[in-house]
Amino acid sequence: MALNGDDEDFAWEPPTEAEMKVIQARRERQDKISKLMGDYLLKGYKMLGECCDVCGTILLQDRQQKNYCVSCQELDSDIDKDNPALNAQAALSQVRERQLAAQSPAPSQAPELSGGPSSSSQASVSVPRPEHCEGAAAGGRAPPLPPPVPSPSPPASTTTLAPTRPPVCPQSTALQPVLQEAEDAVLTKLRWATTQLQSSASLEASIQLCSLIASCANSLRSLKELSQ
Amino acid sequence: MQPVEHLHLKHVLQTVCVLEAVVLRSFGPEGGQVLFTRDTGQAMLSRSGTRILTALRLEHPLARMVVECVRKHSTVTGDGSKTFILLLASLLRMIHTMACKEPNVYHTYNSRAAAEAATARRLADELLAFALEELDDLIAVRVVPYGLCVSWKDITAKSQSPAYTNCHYAQKLLASFFHTRLGHTHCDFISNLTCELLRHWKFKNDLPSSTLQFVNDNFPALHTPVLGFPISCSRLIEGQVIHRDFATPCPQTDCQPVKAVVFTGYLQQKLLSAGNVLKVGRGGQEMEANSKKEKSIVEFSAWSERSLECVIANLQRLGVSVLLSAVKQTAAVLSLAAQAEMCVVECISKDELSLFAHLSGTTPVSDCWMIEPVNVATLTFCRPILLGVHRYVHVAFHDLEERVKPCSLVICGPGEGQTDQHACAFQDAIRMLLTTCRPMVHQPSSRVRWSQAVLYLLVGHLSFS
Numbered sequence: 001m002a003l004n005g006d007d008e009d010f011a012w013e014p015p016t017e018a019e020m021k022v023i024q025a026r027r028e029r030q031d032k033i034s035k036l037m038g039d040y041l042l043k044g045y046k047m048l049g050e051c052c053d054v055c056g057t058i059l060l061q062d063r064q065q066k067n068y069c070v071s072c073q074e075l076d077s078d079i080d081k082d083n084p085a086l087n088a089q090a091a092l093s094q095v096r097e098r099q100l101a102a103q104s105p106a107p108s109q110a111p112e113l114s115g116g117p118s119s120s121s122q123a124s125v126s127v128p129r130p131e132h133c134e135g136a137a138a139g140g141r142a143p144p145l146p147p148p149v150p151s152p153s154p155p156a157s158t159t160t161l162a163p164t165r166p167p168v169c170p171q172s173t174a175l176q177p178v179l180q181e182a183e184d185a186v187l188t189k190l191r192w193a194t195t196q197l198q199s200s201a202s203l204e205a206s207i208q209l210c211s212l213i214a215s216c217a218n219s220l221r222s223l224k225e226l227s228q
Numbered sequence: 229m230q231p232v233e234h235l236h237l238k239h240v241l242q243t244v245c246v247l248e249a250v251v252l253r254s255f256g257p258e259g260g261q262v263l264f265t266r267d268t269g270q271a272m273l274s275r276s277g278t279r280i281l282t283a284l285r286l287e288h289p290l291a292r293m294v295v296e297c298v299r300k301h302s303t304v305t306g307d308g309s310k311t312f313i314l315l316l317a318s319l320l321r322m323i324h325t326m327a328c329k330e331p332n333v334y335h336t337y338n339s340r341a342a343a344e345a346a347t348a349r350r351l352a353d354e355l356l357a358f359a360l361e362e363l364d365d366l367i368a369v370r371v372v373p374y375g376l377c378v379s380w381k382d383i384t385a386k387s388q389s390p391a392y393t394n395c396h397y398a399q400k401l402l403a404s405f406f407h408t409r410l411g412h413t414h415c416d417f418i419s420n421l422t423c424e425l426l427r428h429w430k431f432k433n434d435l436p437s438s439t440l441q442f443v444n445d446n447f448p449a450l451h452t453p454v455l456g457f458p459i460s461c462s463r464l465i466e467g468q469v470i471h472r473d474f475a476t477p478c479p480q481t482d483c484q485p486v487k488a489v490v491f492t493g494y495l496q497q498k499l500l501s502a503g504n505v506l507k508v509g510r511g512g513q514e515m516e517a518n519s520k521k522e523k524s525i526v527e528f529s530a531w532s533e534r535s536l537e538c539v540i541a542n543l544q545r546l547g548v549s550v551l552l553s554a555v556k557q558t559a560a561v562l563s564l565a566a567q568a569e570m571c572v573v574e575c576i577s578k579d580e581l582s583l584f585a586h587l588s589g590t591t592p593v594s595d596c597w598m599i600e601p602v603n604v605a606t607l608t609f610c611r612p613i614l615l616g617v618h619r620y621v622h623v624a625f626h627d628l629e630e631r632v633k634p635c636s637l638v639i640c641g642p643g644e645g646q647t648d649q650h651a652c653a654f655q656d657a658i659r660m661l662l663t664t665c666r667p668m669v670h671q672p673s674s675r676v677r678w679s680q681a682v683l684y685l686l687v688g689h690l691s692f693s
Contacts, residue, residue: 023328030241030242030245031245033242034242034245034246034248034249035249037246038246038247038248038249038250039249041250041284041286042250042284044285045285046285046286046287047246047284047285047286047287047288047291048287048288049287049288049289051239056239057242058239058242058243058288
């Protein structure tokens with residue numbers, strides 16, 4: 001079978017190793033989805049003629065007429081871990097990248113990064129590497145903030161956090177809004193996970209939700225340490 | 229939720245991969261069985277791909293289409309439904325991989341999806357062309373030399389005969405089929421039983437495929453499922469088993485031969501049937517001069533009973549002692565028949581009556597006023613038989629011309645689900661042999677039909693996107 005037609009007039013490069021890994025990961029994920037859906041069909045679920053809005057997987061319906069998307073509700077998303085709004089490590093990676101990109105062209109621009117009334121001694125504060133965010137000791141910290149209150153009172157925690165954020169925080173202005181965004185996103189996810197946990201009836205889902213809550217709390221703690 | 233309006237390649241692939249995941253664990257001789265239960269407690273146990281797929285609840289249109297293709301394929305071949313799905317999924321995966329790897333011709337198509345779909349369609353067309361033009365030759369040259377030819381003689385020869393040394397290949401074919409369907413314990417026993425059944429039904433001077441076709445078409449009438457016994461109690465019974473009981477007590481007569489007549493209609497004229505209007509008058513003695521003599525209902529039923537007595541007397545004159553009826557006869561018929569020492573069997577299915585008519589060489593009576601000797605069948609015996617918890621009618625035919633020894637198959641199983649599974653396996657084995665023994669010259673071979681089905685499905689659905 002001829003794969004290349006006659007009307008192709010440009011060069012085709014084979015996929016790079018990174019792309020191959022992505023393709024392989026995607027294929028494994030699709031196989032997992034198919035296997036799970038097959039198991040559910042054998043358990044008596046109905047396969048609908050509709051697709052999920054979020055991920056495009058075919059929807060299943062159980063005996064209680066409740067729709068179920070296998071990839072959204074059971075498998076971890078394969079793109080969430082790269083989204084800085086949802087993952088602390090991704091947020092810190094993004095911050096670090098920006099820092100490096102800002103520092104590399106002109107070191108003379110470094111003092112302008114700090115901005116604000118704070119002393120320039122903190123201008124080149126090193127952003128801890130994402131792997132070390134959990135216990136990073138960055139010098140010259142402000143007095144520690146009260147520990148973030150975990151659920152079930154997430155709205156209370158946002159109100160307590162906002163006023164206690166010291167305005168004299170010796171951070172660069174490029175870092176501050178990113179951290180704020182990351183914190184808000186983590187709190188939202190924490191809130192969502194709590195409500196899901198309260199209404200969840202499945203053991204697996206509850207275990208996964210609890211681990212999500214634990215990782216949200218850890219992320220919040222590390223974001224707090226960063227903003228000090 | 230949005231309905232699937234545009235069918236993309238990944239949806240097609242995902243649907244077929246899901247169906248593949250469903251049947252994969254039942255595939256092969258080591259495959260597992262699937263137990264389906266209903267809310268009513270009814271259970272169905274199966275390893276057959278068709279049964280599993282048709283039992284799923286599917287609303288997705290493409291999934292339903294694929295299952296329908298599998299069902300049609302299985303109706304013809306009797307086997308290979310799981311293989312169908314596995315090969316279809318594998319082909320689709322390959323096409324999908326190739327379509328995604330191909331360079332995207334951005335300036336011709338609007339989007340990546342459209343480009344992929346066009347490539348996939350082209351590949352499917354090429355595959356179809358290959359299947360139609362080159363696959364047959366390829367199989368003939370590269371595959372057939374490594375295979376074995378199993379002929380009809382091999383299937384129906386007795387295993388003790390030294391002349392037919394190939395017969396154990398035929399047994400092997402059936403045994404391996406039953407191994408995948410019923411497990412390894414009883415596959416030899418069942419394959420021997422199948423060969424024995426076919427040996428009995430071998431019509432003289434006929435093509436083997438016509439015997440197989442006959443057995444396949446009449447299989448519902450030729451087998452009796454019996455619950456509560458192990459499968460090793462399955463056996464052949466001579467003659468035909470009619471799956472109804474006697475409606476009147478069967479007189480214990482030893483006289484042979486027994487004469488029987490088949491009725492498709494009612495013996496007694498129905499008083500009122502749908503669409504007819506019965507005009508009934510007052511009757512009685514007084515009549516007006518110019519009016520017609522009106523009959524009352526009493527006179528009408530008296531007349532119909534007298535006509536029934538004439539019919540019964542006619543039957544008695546012909547020596548008939550068994551009446552086989554396709555419909556439920558009235559109480560008057562039953563009582564008159566019992567008085568005349570005739571036994572009546574009612575509500576027999578059309579398949580069984582047509583088989584009976586075929587084996588006895590008679591035609592059923594449509595008009596009870598005209599009963600000819602050609603309607604009278606001669607039987608060696610007609611007696612009740614107890615199979616499991618049911619009592620059926622057992623008949624044996626007298627002096628058949630084609631030297632066929634008709635026999636009926638009793639299929640046993642511990643429960644309803646398993647017995648059903650065994651009966652389906654038998655019928656699928658017959659279909660599988662029919663496809664194998666069918667002459668290949670005049671009809672398109674099954675493998676081309678299979679590949680045609682696959683590729684029409686692919687090409688048809690890739691043209692959605």
